[in-house]
Amino acid sequence: MPSTRESVLASLHARLQPLAAIVLRDGVLPERIPPAGLIILRDGQPGEPDVTLSPLRYHYQHRAELEVVVQAGSDRPVAFDTLIAAIGSALTADPTLNGLCDWVEPEAPVPVDLPVEGAAAIKAAVITVVLHYTTASPLA
Template sequence: MPTTREAIFAALLARLQPLAAAVLRDEILPERIPPQGLIILRDGQPGEPEVTLSPLRYHYQHRAELEVVVQAGSNRPSAFDTLIAAIGSVLTADPTLGGLCDWVEPEAPVPVDLPVEGAAAIKAAVITVVLHYTTASPLT
């Protein structure tokens, strides 16, 4: 049986899978970026939970990260914007990930252009996604 944290990450990954971009979890950036873009889900940091007693509960604001990368030649800005908007639509369509989270809260991306020698530049950003959830133990 997966932990609450792992169930949340599996649900988030499943929500992102139908997007046009390739979606990976905790992988290194590949040498070639797929034409529709790439999203890499990183576990991020759970942070220090708030603790309530009776019953004992740990309330997390886990800061996961989505690395979003597009290398689409001349339409790179448009492709990047379309992918970011699609991620936003997926996250706002089910902000509790089927009831696994109290709330999923994406933060605004800060895009950067990365030059690539001999190829089209890469447009990338990290989107922090704050996952608000409660567990009975920091290990579950």
């Protein structure tokens, strides 16, 4: 049986699958970016939990990261904005990830343009997604 941490991350990954972009988990940035864009979910850090007693519970604010990449030529800003908005809609549609999480809280992206020699530039951003969840053990 997977841990709460793994269940939450797997649910976040599944939540993003219906988007037009390719969604990978801990993948490597490919040489070619798909036309609809690419999202790479990085597991991130669970951080130091808040602990309550009786019953003993660990309350995490796990900081996962979504690397969002678009390389769509002249309409790159629009394609990037559309993909970011789609991610936001997917996360707000179910902010508890089917009850596995207390709350999913995305932070605003900070976009950058990355030049590519001999090709259209890449527009990219990292979106931190804070996953609030509780476990009975740091290893559960």
